[in-house]
Amino acid sequence: MKNIISLCFLVACLPLIAVSQNIMPVPSSVQPGSGYLRIDSSFSLSIHGKKNQRIEAAVLRFLKRLSSQTGILLRIDGGRYNAAASLVIRYDTTPDSFPRLSEDESYSLHIAESGARLDAKTFAGVLYGLETFLQLVEVGADGFRARHVEIEDQPRFPWRGLLIDACRHWMPVEVIKRNLDGMAMVKMNVLHWHLSEDQGFRVESKKFPKLHELGSDGNYYTQREIREVITYAADRGIRVVPEFDMPGHTTAWFVGHPEIASGPGPYQIERKWGVFDPSMDPTSETTYKFLDTFIGEMAALFPDEYFHIGGDEVTGKQWDANPQIQEFKRKNNLNDNHALQVYFNRRVLAIVKKHGKKMIGWDEIFHPDLPKDIIVQSWRGQKFLAEGAKQGYQGLLSFGYYLDLIRPASYHYSIEPADSTIKSLSSDQQKKILGGESCMWAEYVTPENVDSRIWPRNAAIAERLWSVATTNDVDDMYRRLEITGKRLELLGLTHRTSYIQMLERIAGVQSIEPLKTFADVVEPVKGYERGRTRPHTSLTPMNRLVDAARPESDVARRFARLVEELIAGRISNDDKTLLVGFLKSWSDNDPKLQPMIAGNQLLDGIGPLSKDLSDAAAVGLRLVEIVSSSGKLANEDAISFKQVIERAEKPRAALLLMVVPSIKKLYTAVVQ
């Protein structure tokens, strides 16, 4: 009987579980079978549906990736109408020029003895089915294969976006492209491209060339590049929604065009971070004439039906200081600056509509006077979306999805767009919640490390927006996140390679080993703490340890698990060895790291933190001994240990030692 169970475990049960578990986001329905489709150099593919260049290109990309994933040299061409092919793709409709909101994105993927079959109504469905297929490929005793399976899949929300801020730090086209590749892998479908800010205006305007010429330090996208990115995105089923934030966050516009500002100028590109006073003059017809021309130009450049006008964080100080604006408010019964901004929004909305677009804005634009076809994007939370939905407004959630705040993936994963507030709404009201967007604000990222802030954590948000709400096993999410991280790197994202390269820059010609041991267990401070450390401008080099450090320490998470098991008394011998090994390596690390810290500007302020880690680890080793022997901590040790732990908990050089909370747990378990 034991043998039968083992056999089941090895041959059938484990793969049955595994087949769905390596897919991210998890599909709606996965029914595993019991055999495998062999994938070797004879792998063939056939397309059944109206001939279409975009679909052919997607199939070629798929074959190249399958080849790169397996190392098998495949014939890189997609045949047509060959029912005997290894993978037969059928679709109903060919793609429009550009993807649209609320297309049918479903697909079914059946892999069986006779081969694999992917059925989809639309191009989006084909793309998603191919992504899922790639995630099913594994290696077995006879080579590469995909397990027999029946998958039916569609997204929970139609709007699954990533915002990339290309303003606070410039993000060249290749950064955008590789992130579009990553988004497609996790089935995200909207790039929200944040294109203007106090710190930079990033799009070529042929109507107002001073916008990009004077507002960008030369770092802007040409209209040709914009079109190239939009096509690249459309090839991957991704819509591109531009954001031109107004009336605030507009300093860079005013360098070339002070005539639309509320204050006199002259203006310079803002170099600091924060919320600044310059804002458009909402009372001047010059402003609306300018915006009519500008939005007209951009509406023609960006084909998506939505146009984001930002609308957030207007301080109102320039308005208060301008007598003409004050006079205008009085005349028009606009009682406060919010009312004035609503007036501005209505005027802009009319322009946006005139140019054939629907308007989106941040929380602040919401006002019951506005028509119902706007979308409100909330950085404040679900209850604000619920309020809007009750009044008929569509909404997107970004609260809880700010990648720049360096929260763990588990935090983002826990943010449910349809939370209890939303669930209390009527079914029709609930449908107003279109989905959400993760946000990569760029104060503290450059092209070098931006991928490491987006990936792989963004995949957890993508899953939250795609998979059913009951998909919420955090451990399993992390397991798949690690696999997804590797797949993303193979696709061209740099979240892992940049980590090593940045550590090597810091280490210079020295070995990075002690630095990596240390860096592996630190994380940047959370939330808005970073801005409260040393002063930063847009010109500050982002080459310190805090810039290299990952948003989430895998080692610390692993260590936390080991500590929990030790305290619960169920740790294995191997894991105990691992736990002690970790602590020993940290305890020994400080003397190895200090020589590198000395005389290295890039490690300024790291010295005490390195010492803290070694001290805390030494305490940890003692605590492990006491826990293991079910002992209790002597009183004199209790005081000194507590001091060490409390010191090590404090952030330094904008970094946190992520293993300290677990060492504190050991302490709590044995303190009397």
Add this chain to the structure above:
Amino acid sequence: MKNIISLCFLVACLPLIAVSQNIMPVPSSVQPGSGYLRIDSSFSLSIHGKKNQRIEAAVLRFLKRLSSQTGILLRIDGGRYNAAASLVIRYDTTPDSFPRLSEDESYSLHIAESGARLDAKTFAGVLYGLETFLQLVEVGADGFRARHVEIEDQPRFPWRGLLIDACRHWMPVEVIKRNLDGMAMVKMNVLHWHLSEDQGFRVESKKFPKLHELGSDGNYYTQREIREVITYAADRGIRVVPEFDMPGHTTAWFVGHPEIASGPGPYQIERKWGVFDPSMDPTSETTYKFLDTFIGEMAALFPDEYFHIGGDEVTGKQWDANPQIQEFKRKNNLNDNHALQVYFNRRVLAIVKKHGKKMIGWDEIFHPDLPKDIIVQSWRGQKFLAEGAKQGYQGLLSFGYYLDLIRPASYHYSIEPADSTIKSLSSDQQKKILGGESCMWAEYVTPENVDSRIWPRNAAIAERLWSVATTNDVDDMYRRLEITGKRLELLGLTHRTSYIQMLERIAGVQSIEPLKTFADVVEPVKGYERGRTRPHTSLTPMNRLVDAARPESDVARRFARLVEELIAGRISNDDKTLLVGFLKSWSDNDPKLQPMIAGNQLLDGIGPLSKDLSDAAAVGLRLVEIVSSSGKLANEDAISFKQVIERAEKPRAALLLMVVPSIKKLYTAVVQ
């Protein structure tokens, strides 16, 4: 006194040594000073010399790399005639359209209180000076800086090449480009592009389109791509010498053009590796008419003055089997096939000359009847070059520089082009040795792992060809090779990232840790052994551990050093801990790795080798104990230990355990 010495050690002496030691290849003369040039966002650059687009582009690339190396945002423009700039570049002549053999490549780079100054006669000198500058940049307490120094530098040999075989496996343009970047970093100046073979004809021919259409599986360079690569190379001071191997190694030509073959055909692209019989018909005027047209086309496409006709490995079997060819030999008093090939070479030489080129070929073309302006490239060795030089022929060394034979960098480094045979020649004869070329033959490499076979070992060959003959400290070469390897990766080479990605492919969704522990200590079999293992064709996937494994195990080299120190009785406690730690990790590894090996085709045959490693490491641990206690091995252990070591020495799955020779040294040290 002790304090003064320490101070000297820390402040002055160490940097004095280090300043030259991080440069690869080592310059002719380095005189370090005692201060530093600060490198921050105010870094500026000025060009003094006739305005030239190629020089401006080189300067922009330099600034981008300096920025990427430091993380400092630099103004990416090169000013002109500003004597106060941080780096002032002066040059005498602007570059020709394309680089030429034996240009003045010297430069001087002086970094002093007043700033840095780079003087060069030619574009090549400017490029090399900029590469050296980048290698001087380091981080200090106040940020990035370059130490004051006076460097005078020029190469020992004018021809420093890398051959890339793009035929046996196809190498797309991006592979060639990133390797050109790497070559420029180590001051190599010739790309020898091997473009036709039995397994593929890789250039678009407009005169004979069947050559690439039928001879390449669609994998060929368009003429536009060829021009693009030539320009890319010229921008980096690198000449591009094409090789069209003839009359043998020509199967792929004959698929479209059987009329120039010596045998009847039909022909198919060769899929196996080896030396094959098909060769051109040297007796037919059709052949020479064809070659006249073809070489004319290629001579116009490739601007370099040299044209490589291969000429190696003609089996002669097709000639022997062809009665007309036999008849021709008799009529023309050509006594053997070598004489027939000499006849062919003279005819081809006339064609090459007619189209304005000088001819190069492999050893086999050498014949005292040929005129003196040919170059012979020797895969056989220096004495063959010496023979040629005596008779007035110029020569290039490739013997000892075959990267595909997976020899250590120290081996390549030891191959001196001007060895004692050459040194015995007259000074004029010695000058006939123009330099050498490393060769990346492509039987067992793909675009995925080719960088790992070229780099960083190729940098050791580059240094041998650039630096003075007395630069031959192997330990120091390895130290700088590691630094150079990191720099190359930052430049875009993939020798390190591909290693991890290939291991991850093998590991699938599992952690790569035990696989990496194992892979870190193995190397592919050496020389031509690989071809004697399992059968390979050009379609065999290159996705096994042997394809991922590095040509040289850094861990094994480090371990060997520790063992030597232990045996010599001078090992430190820390190093002893490291040594035992290595052995323990290997000894424990097999049980962790075996579950991955089971049922994984990509690890076929690895099981016994993994077991061998753990067994040998367990023996190693015992031996370390005995050595440490100055004991001797008991006789019964001697027999069993020897068996374990001998078994572990044997290659399996085309892999060698590189730590076993060191364990054997421990054994030898204590066996009675």
